[in-house]
Amino acid sequence: MKLARNANDIVAKHLTNALPGDVLSVIGITHANVVRAVPTEIPKVEVRQEFTDIMLELADGRLLHLEFQTTREPNLYRFAAYDVAIAERYRRPIRTVVLYTGDVKSAPSELDAGSFRYAVENVYLNRLDGDGALDTVKRHLAVHEWTAEDRVRLAFAFHMRFERRTRDEAFEEIVETVQSIPDRHEQNDLAALILGFSGRILADEQKARLRRVLEMTELLKEIVEEAQNRARRERDREIAERMFRKGASIADVVELTGLSEQEAQEVLRRVRGET
Numbered sequence: 425m426k427l428a429r430n431a432n433d434i435v436a437k438h439l440t441n442a443l444p445g446d447v448l449s450v451i452g453i454t455h456a457n458v459v460r461a462v463p464t465e466i467p468k469v470e471v472r473q474e475f476t477d478i479m480l481e482l483a484d485g486r487l488l489h490l491e492f493q494t495t496r497e498p499n500l501y502r503f504a505a506y507d508v509a510i511a512e513r514y515r516r517p518i519r520t521v522v523l524y525t526g527d528v529k530s531a532p533s534e535l536d537a538g539s540f541r542y543a544v545e546n547v548y549l550n551r552l553d554g555d556g557a558l559d560t561v562k563r564h565l566a567v568h569e570w571t572a573e574d575r576v577r578l579a580f581a582f583h584m585r586f587e588r589r590t591r592d593e594a595f596e597e598i599v600e601t602v603q604s605i606p607d608r609h610e611q612n613d614l615a616a617l618i619l620g621f622s623g624r625i626l627a628d629e630q631k632a633r634l635r636r637v638l639e640m641t642e643l644l645k646e647i648v649e650e651a652q653n654r655a656r657r658e659r660d661r662e663i664a665e666r667m668f669r670k671g672a673s674i675a676d677v678v679e680l681t682g683l684s685e686q687e688a689q690e691v692l693r694r695v696r697g698e699t
Contacts, residue, residue, distance in 0.1 A: 438616030443480065447572045450557075451580050452547045453490075453521055457483035462514075478621065479510065482519070489520040491544075492621070496528045500535040504542045520544040523621075525583040554584030554594055562601060570610065578602065579617035582626060595630060602634075664691045 439461040448456045459481045478490040489510060491503060507518045522544050524531060529550075535542040557577040564570050578601060586594045602618075605611050618634065626634065660681040667677050668691060677688045 438612055439478070439480070442572075442575055442613035442616045444572050447576050450573045450576050451523075451549065451552060453488075453545075456480075456488050456519075458488070459483050462487065486517045486519050487514060489518055490621075491520065491522045493522055493524050493528065493531070494526045496524075496531045497522065498532075500532055500542055500544060501537075503544060504535060504537075507542070522546050523583075524548050524550070526550065549580060549583040550585050552580070552584040554581050554586040555588045557581050557584055558589075558594065558597060558601070565601070565604060570605070570607075575610075575614050575617055578614060579621055582630070595633075599633060661687070661691050664688055665695055668692050668695045 440458075443458040443461075446455065446457050448454075448458070462479050462481050480488040480490070482488050487510060489507060491506075497503070503520060503522070507520055510516075511518055522531065524546060527550065528548065531546050533544055533546050558581050561574045561578050561581075564574050578598065581598050582595065589597065602611075602614060605614060660683050664677045664681050664683055664687075667680070674685060674688050674692065677683060677691070678685055681688070683691070
């Protein structure tokens with residue numbers, strides 16, 4: 425369930441609707457009144473990856489940077505590098521929360537590098553009561569009292585602690601609960617949460633199972649359609665490039681490829697080595 429950059433943008437757009445107010449408090453991230461999701465691309469920065477996990481703008485003006493870890497982070501230098509890049513780009517205070525899944529029970533939360541100090545908040549999802557969260561969601565669905573907090577409970581339940589269910593039983597029950605949500609908009613919001621958060625750190629077989637469930641949501645259809653459109657645009661640009669190399673005019677390229685005149689000119693500049 426690896427998301428391309430354009431898919432991340434689509435998910436980020438839906439995350440804004442999926443996380444109103446302080447709903448993240450149900451998983452231990454308190455006082456985080458979410459206003460919107462913001463792009464996580466960090467250009468021209470030499471860190472291990474080009475994108476942070478999730479970044480949200482808060483009502484107090486800060487940016488909430490959420491990192492997901494399946495293993496214990498030995499030190500915080502990597503996260504500090506991300507946050508310096510984010511702060512430099514947006515000129516905002518950063519609040520970083522590291523969400524640990526799996527069996528991680530402790531991890532560093534502070535870094536003293538001499539001339540600067542850096543701190544994060546650690547949230548251990550395996551300490552949360554998965555049985556209680558899933559029971560609450562199912563009870564609310566049964567009496568038509570679904571809440572935004574239930575979205576968060578269900579999206580993160582994959583990584584919580586279960587004592588009355590095996591992990592496989594819990595996963596199947598979560599998937600069945602996702603399927604039982606009747607409202608299409610609610611399905612999209614939940615799909616955005618799962619794809620934006622849990623989707624990236626589930627096991628491969630769980631991703632495949634979950635993808636089949638989410639395939640009918642408008643969100644996933646939008647992602648697939650955007651990917652197809654992007655592939656067509658790239659193909660048209662490749663054709664235009666070959667045409668220009670054979671001496672075709674801009675008018676001919678526009679007519680035969682469907683590219684706009686501006687897009688055709690951009691391709692021509694690339695062929696000429698002007699960009």
